[in-house]
Amino acid sequence: MDASPQEFDRVLSSMCTRPHPEARAAAERFLADNPGDPATYPAIADLEDRAVDTLAEVTGLDDPAGYVASGGTEANIQAVRAAREVAESDTPNVVAPESAHFSFNKAADLLGVELRLVPVDDDYRADVDAVGAAVDDDTALVVGVAGTTEFGRVDPIPELGLVADEADACFHVDAAWGGFHLPFTDHDWHFGHAPVDTLTIDPHKVGRAPIPAGGFLARDADTLDRLAVETPYLESTAQATLTGTRSGAGVAGAAAALDAQWSAEYEANHERASGNAAYLADELTDRGYDVVDPELPLVAFSLPEAEFEAARDAGWRLSRTGSGEARIVCMPHVTREMLRTFLETLDAARVG
Numbered sequence: 284m285d286a287s288p289q290e291f292d293r294v295l296s297s298m299c300t301r302p303h304p305e306a307r308a309a310a311e312r313f314l315a316d317n318p319g320d321p322a323t324y325p326a327i328a329d330l331e332d333r334a335v336d337t338l339a340e341v342t343g344l345d346d347p348a349g350y351v352a353s354g355g356t357e358a359n360i361q362a363v364r365a366a367r368e369v370a371e372s373d374t375p376n377v378v379a380p381e382s383a384h385f386s387f388n389k390a391a392d393l394l395g396v397e398l399r400l401v402p403v404d405d406d407y408r409a410d411v412d413a414v415g416a417a418v419d420d421d422t423a424l425v426v427g428v429a430g431t432t433e434f435g436r437v438d439p440i441p442e443l444g445l446v447a448d449e450a451d452a453c454f455h456v457d458a459a460w461g462g463f464h465l466p467f468t469d470h471d472w473h474f475g476h477a478p479v480d481t482l483t484i485d486p487h488k489v490g491r492a493p494i495p496a497g498g499f500l501a502r503d504a505d506t507l508d509r510l511a512v513e514t515p516y517l518e519s520t521a522q523a524t525l526t527g528t529r530s531g532a533g534v535a536g537a538a539a540a541l542d543a544q545w546s547a548e549y550e551a552n553h554e555r556a557s558g559n560a561a562y563l564a565d566e567l568t569d570r571g572y573d574v575v576d577p578e579l580p581l582v583a584f585s586l587p588e589a590e591f592e593a594a595r596d597a598g599w600r601l602s603r604t605g606s607g608e609a610r611i612v613c614m615p616h617v618t619r620e621m622l623r624t625f626l627e628t629l630d631a632a633r634v635g
């Protein structure tokens with residue numbers, strides 16, 4: 284069979300995108316290097332340190348420890364694991380808004396912790412009072428999302444951090460998707476100003492690194508060390524990552540993507556994507572669709588089934604939220620021209 288990779292010119296709902304050309308080239312050079320064994324593969328280990336340093340700058344965390352994970356799922360699992368390690372409870376729980384990514388369900392299942400999902404407010408953000416009411420002495424971790432998967436919402440991070448602090452629980456921020464937008468927004472907080480224990484920020488989403496490249500950051504080396512197991516027969520004698528052999532391509536790609544784009548290109552992407560999201564939201568509103576006002580560049584809107592199907596038939600890759608809205612993620616490959624053509628598809632479907 285002659286298979287070809289997916290073209291991106293009609294992909295609207297995915298959080299993946301075309302990798303940056305320099306990241307693609309770097310990935311290819313390190314296909315056989317294993318960052319899981321840094322003593323044997325020191326060059327890729329250096330690139331990983333460099334990637335973590337840049338992710339620290341992006342997130343404003345002061346000298347965190349971390350690594351390039353396989354993706355946001357692994358990073359979120361590791362956050363739950365790190366919190367469970369220090370929890371005093373035999374029956375620990377994790378409190379998260381119901382907007383949290385489904386990777387937390389996997390984490391809870393794997394690690395035997397209870398996941399308490401708390402309803403969000405009317406604007407799809409974590410409800411701080413409801414989170415406060417759900418925590419108790421057994422709470423190991425409170426989760427805030429900075430850029431939700433379905434609506435692109437940013438939770439009230441400092442307030443959630445306080446709830447975690449008062450409950451003596453760890454605090455995790457999932458910025459897997461939103462992390463490369465937040466530094467350029469005027470949110471009244473920056474990651475570094477909240478008491479964050481662990482954080483997810485994925486280079487293989489808005490960072491334009493080739494897959495696989497997630498980002499897991501921990502406040503300090505001790506937090507990361509809690510995850511380490513001994514690896515006595517390797518040249519490197521401990522390993523904190525979830526997977527063993529890891530992708531040198533993913534790590535080298537992430538390091539190169541960050542080098543090439545932080546910060547000017549990421550800022551330009553943020554401006555372009557936000558402009559496109561605002562344009563799309565306006566155009567859809569003018570046409571009478573119900574639009575969820577975008578916070579970060581992700582537009583969710585009500586779309587009748589016939590038009591949804593017509594768009595899919597025209598080759599647009601489009602998905603719906605759990606509550607039925609169509610959602611368009613303004614990723615780096617999504618241009619104004621693409622959105623204009625998409626609107627033409629909808630216009631034709633409404634007339635037809």
Ligand code: 0PR
Nearest residue numbers: 297298299354355356357384386432457459460
């Ligand atoms: N945290 C958040 C906020 C996410 O949005 C995602 C993935 C994750 C964690 C997990 O990341 P990994 O998938 O890297 O483990 N969000 C996307 C989603 O569920 C993942 C995705 C990407 C799905 C591209 C489809 C697709 O085409 O929609």
